Amino acid sequence: MADARDNPHHSLAIEASLQGEAYGFVRERLRLPMGLEASFGWLRHPPTLMVVPRWADGRLLLLRRYRPGVGLRLLEFPAGTLDEGEDPLTTMERELQEETGYAASRWDALGAMLPCPGYSDEVIHLFLARDLRPLPNPPAGDADEDLEVLLMEPAALDAAIASGDEALDGKSITAWYRARQLLNL
């Protein structure tokens, strides 16, 4: 991604800001590469992680998770937030275990993606995890998270993506696209 940063904008002033949880919203005055000045409002978000966990028989581990911002239950791959100074792979291995009760011994990086570059600076690091095994003593999980762990055939996930029913999450579909490319599916 570094090569594409060849034409940076210049921040002139932060006009206003409001903090959410891990992220905040900022209204900022910028000078753009074309020389114009403009105000932009966007979300400042720490980097995050998402993993496509794949069972030896090809089935995928997904979460059905309630998202209050949209009032919907969605099919998503396990994800986490990267704290400052943490290593993406180490953090993703821990989050996979905490969220699902499974560990994986074979990991591949699937590159970065941007979920909504028009108004958020969030970068998501994607991974593929293979050779899954259930943990002997799975962690209890967060009490405030309404989520269900599923094992799905790839064809069932593709049908859900095509139907647009519960498989609406752009980062999960992007992660799955990159995983299919690496797996030559």
Place this chain on the structure above:
Amino acid sequence: MADARDNPHHSLAIEASLQGEAYGFVRERLRLPMGLEASFGWLRHPPTLMVVPRWADGRLLLLRRYRPGVGLRLLEFPAGTLDEGEDPLTTMERELQEETGYAASRWDALGAMLPCPGYSDEVIHLFLARDLRPLPNPPAGDADEDLEVLLMEPAALDAAIASGDEALDGKSITAWYRARQLLNL
């Protein structure tokens, strides 16, 4: 999507808000389906649109667009915002012409997607447009938009997605996945 709204949360209070351009950021107190109360900060965004425009020979029309929020030029499909009372297809037809100078006579809906359901309520309506033709008098375009129109082979787009170089935009990759499903590619 309506069927999945079976377990709504209850908004208790708006604690703070900040307006961006077409969108705003709100901190809200909610009662969740599991009975807990919590504060959430999220972006309230109007619905948007994105189209995969496909030439008769299979090449795809993409934009290389500067995104100041991330300081990068990205490969994205043409997109637009839906104003209240507007029809998604009519708006997308107009936005395609304005952004690219091309019109299309064959349109298919590719369903909805959510770019970042954890912190934004934006819904993107996806389309496939075929039978492209250049407009005899293409519109001048927005003076403040730094963008370039490209025709790409599907294999070149897939290589860009795999490389993670400029094809980082989750909504564009999701739109292309749904288009491939409809086209049986």
